[in-house]
Structures are given as structure tokens and as C-alpha cells.
Amino acid sequence: MDTNINNPKNESDKVLGLNRTLFLVIVALLCVLSICVGIYAQFFYKYSDADPFMLGAVANAKEEEEKDKLASSFDTIFTNQLIGQTEIGVSKIDESQALVYTSEDVVENSEGLYNINAQIPVININNDTAKSMNDDIAKTFSDEIAKIKGSTELYTVYTVDYISYVNGDLLSLAIKATHYKQGDNANQTIILKTYNYNLSKQTSVTLSDVMNAKGLTPDNVQIDINNKLKALNEKEAETGYASVVRDLNSDMYKIENTNNFLVSNESDIYIIYNYDTKLDVLVY
Numbered sequence: 120m121d122t123n124i125n126n127p128k129n130e131s132d133k134v135l136g137l138n139r140t141l142f143l144v145i146v147a148l149l150c151v152l153s154i155c156v157g158i159y160a161q162f163f164y165k166y167s168d169a170d171p172f173m174l175g176a177v178a179n180a181k182e183e184e185e186k187d188k189l190a191s192s193f194d195t196i197f198t199n200q201l202i203g204q205t206e207i208g209v210s211k212i213d214e215s216q217a218l219v220y221t222s223e224d225v226v227e228n229s230e231g232l233y234n235i236n237a238q239i240p241v242i243n244i245n246n247d248t249a250k251s252m253n254d255d256i257a258k259t260f261s262d263e264i265a266k267i268k269g270s271t272e273l274y275t276v277y278t279v280d281y282i283s284y285v286n287g288d289l290l291s292l293a294i295k296a297t298h299y300k301q302g303d304n305a306n307q308t309i310i311l312k313t314y315n316y317n318l319s320k321q322t323s324v325t326l327s328d329v330m331n332a333k334g335l336t337p338d339n340v341q342i343d344i345n346n347k348l349k350a351l352n353e354k355e356a357e358t359g360y361a362s363v364v365r366d367l368n369s370d371m372y373k374i375e376n377t378n379n380f381l382v383s384n385e386s387d388i389y390i391i392y393n394y395d396t397k398l399d400v401l402v403y
Contacts (some may be wrong), residue, residue: 196282198280199221199280201283203286210244210246211243217243219242219290224239233277234275234276236277237264240256242314248321249321252314255314256294256312259296273300277296284381284382286386289316290317291381293391296309310393313379313380315380326375326377327374327375329380333403340374340403341373344390344401348365
């Protein structure tokens with residue numbers, strides 16, 4: 120028997136043994152990886168049917184398509200309710216009510232004068248920040264009702280609806296009013312305001328805050344916003360019908376100046392630009 124540990128054959132056997140072990144380890148790892156990918160594709164990757172190799176192109180296209188659908192159906196989300204729940208202890212103004220509820224439900228019709236259908240919410244939080252938001256809601260939406268009732272000049276249609284979401288620590292509320300005055304210069308004005316409140320910190324929330332929380336880079340989102348608005352300008356120019364003029368150099372489009380945004384309970388971020396007669400809605 121050859122016991123020489125330096126024998127070439129022994130060295131060869133040692134190398135082959137290591138190679139076999141390494142090969143078996145790699146095969147085992149590939150099996151585990153395949154199982155993980157299969158589980159992810161079946162239960163978590165929602166585009167697996169259209170994108171079996173999970174290359175991402177289909178997913179990106181599908182996500183953009185879904186965002187476009189959310190943006191186009193924005194008007195339908197105003198159902199006058201709070202969606203989502205929180206376990207965070209909050210000091211309420213009225214303990215018997217939800218965090219957001221309808222405080223004024225005005226449905227009145229005076230022939231020849233006005234038609235009012237307004238559901239106006241209140242943020243049910245006993246805090247100075249929330250109180251300031253409620254004061255603004257009353258000033259913007261409630262006070263208008265008294266003005267309409269006190270005027271006899273033109274027939275007016277006034278509607279107000281809202282939607283609110285709880286997503287973790289974030290309470291997000293959007294209120295939309297349409298104000299139509301009949302006459303020789305009939306016009307419809309859209310009033311939209313949003314209110315975003317951190318339930319744990321008891322402070323207001325900025326768009327940059329929610330972008331960072333979702334893992335989005337505000338600078339990158341800013342570039343995307345500019346590109347999408349540019350595309351809207353070009354599309355309207357092609358059709359020959361430009362309903363609004365979007366000055367892409369305007370400070371109103373900067374993220375730090377964007378106050379109208381809404382975050383759904385599913386973390387969809389709606390960014391809204393109001394031109395008084397129409398809205399641009401972008402979803403992230």
C-alpha cells in the first residue's frame with residue numbers, strides 16, 4: 120500500500136473529492152434557490168403569468184398601467200369614509216366617532232337659487248395641529264355654504280365629498296368640492312385640499328416624508344414628474360386642445376412646494392395639481 124501523502128494519486132483524489140463536495144454544495148444551493156424563486160413566483164410575484172422569467176420589464180409596464188388606472192379613476196375614490204385602522208392611541212375630540220367622520224351633511228335644494236350636497240369631514244383628534252387643519256376645512260368648505268345661501272345672484276350647484284385613509288402612522292385626508300355657477304359666463308371650479316397627519320408624532324407630514332418612507336428618492340421622483348407633465352403638454356398640443364398651460368419651470372411642481380397629496384391604505388401616493396377647472400393626478 121502506498122502511504123506516501125505526497126503521492127500524485129493521493130493529491131488527485133483529494134482535489135477530486137473537494138470538487139465533488141463543492142459540486143454537491145452548489146447543486147444543493149441551486150435547488151434551494153429554485154424552490155425560493157418558485158414560492159415567490161407563485162405566491163408573491165403578481166406578474167408571474169406574464170413574466171415567467173421575472174425579468175422586470177413586464178412588471179414595470181404593469182405597474183405603470185395600474186398607476187394610470189388609479190390616476191384616471193381618482194374622482195371615484197371620494198366615498199365619504201375612513202378606510203384603514205390603527206392601533207395607535209390617539210386623544211379624540213369625540214371618543215364615540217372614528218378618526219375622521221362627517222361632521223356636516225348638508226343636502227338642500229332651493230329652486231332657482233342653489234343645490235347643495237356637501238359632506239364635510241372633521242379630523243377627530245384633540246391636538247393643535249389637527250385643530251388647525253379642522254379650522255382650514257371649515258374656512259375652505261363649510262363657510263362657502265353660508266355664502267351660497269346668502270346670495271341670490273346666480274343659480275349655484277355646490278358639492279363636497281371626501282376620502283380618508285389610515286396607513287400605519289399616517290392619516291391622509293382629501294376633500295374635493297365642485298362649485299358651478301350658472302349664467303352667461305357659466306363656469307365650474309374645483310377646490311381640492313389634502314391633510315396629512317402623523318398619528319404618533321402628532322405633526323403634519325410633507326410629500327418628501329412619505330416619499331422617503333416608501334423608499335422613493337425625491338430627486339428621482341421630481342424628474343419623473345417633470346417628464347410626465349411634459350408628456351401631457353405634448354399630448355394636448357397634438358390634439359390641438361390644451362385645457363391648461365403647464366409651465367414646467369413653475370415652483371408649484373417642485374416636491375417641496377407640493378401640498379396636495381394623498382396616501383392610500385395600500386401606500387399609493389397621489390400627487391394632485393389643481394388648476395381650478397381641472398386636475399392633474401400622478402400616482403407613485
